[in-house]
Amino acid sequence: MASAQTMPSADDIDREIEAEFLDDARNALNKIQVELENVRSGATTGHQAVAKLRSVVRSLNAQAPSGVMPSARMVLRRMDEYLGPLENVTPAHVDDIQAFADRFEDALEGRMEGAEATARVVRELPIKRTFDIDFDVVVPRPVEVLLVLRDRAGAHLVERELAACGLRSTNVRIPFEAFEQAFRARPDLIVAGQEIGEITGVDLACAFTAMPHTRDIPFALLSSYEWGHPALKDLPPRAALLKKGPRFGDDLALALTRFGIL
Structure with a gap:
């Protein structure tokens, strides 16, 4: 020994x-x-x-x-x-x-x-070039969006919408990894799904809002629920709600404008 x-x-x-x-x-x-x-x-x-x-x-x-x-x-x-x-x-x-x-x-x-x-x-x-976007027309901007989405197809949809606005993004599928990304990259916006594994998007929103280092980072929740649903009762009021479905693009545009990103 x-x-x-x-x-x-x-x-x-x-x-x-x-x-x-x-x-x-x-x-x-x-x-x-x-x-x-x-x-x-x-x-x-x-x-x-x-x-x-x-x-x-x-x-x-x-x-x-x-x-x-x-x-x-x-x-x-x-x-x-x-x-x-x-x-x-x-x-x-x-x-x-x-x-x-x-x-x-x-x-x-x-x-x-x-x-x-x-x-x-x-x-x-x-910025990623796999989307059907002409980046000679859409000028990439120094804006970083952190996505916390388990569904790859859903993440791809959100990333494409962001890229169409000239915004770069990165996606983490394990919610606990979002804390390191948020602390080190200081994203301009965090978008999380409601169902992301062991914790929920509302849990993440509460955690980021509670921490001094991240409380000022805008947060948006991607969900099929409407405001007033019991699952969203603890969602911080400052957060934006992005509705899945045909309204998503409009909701995202409103959130980006509200947070001063666009």
Whole structure:
């Protein structure tokens, strides 16, 4: 049995975990750069490259340990979301992915530390290009919306409506992850579904309203209920209610205007 003197401390283990992630992340960055260069030179097609890029980024994002290099994980998560639905890599995509890779490297090398730096950088990252939206006409704005929605189809609908307004968004399907995202990215708006797992959207609204760090972040609840329903009795009155169905677009526009986002 190892003696107490030879057993690693918790700090030693944390440093080892961070070092391993840093090595894996640098290797992933090298693979991303190779694929981008291959696309630029014509050595590979965009269709071939996108699968490799998605695999590299998704694998690293899945194994990223919580609590380690939070700024880097924020960028990595958004790069994973950007690549997820892509079917091809065009020159515009290459530039976007390069921007993600550059910011990810900055975070890994300690050039993006602190909550203010993280919040600023996530608003500068490329907006998703998988929606049928002409971003030469719709100019992306430095506005970050945090979605907490379990249903992928519903999340896609909300993200498309936001993108049509030039707003960037990220979606978390596990509600507890929303707290880290809110604290570090300081979103301009949080949109949560009512049924999101172990806690409800009303629970999230109450929690964010109660915490000094997040109480000023606008909150909107996506629900099939109307105001006055028992399930919404604890929803803070400052929150907006987005009704599922044909009224959704109008409700969202009203909420964005009310909160001064549009």
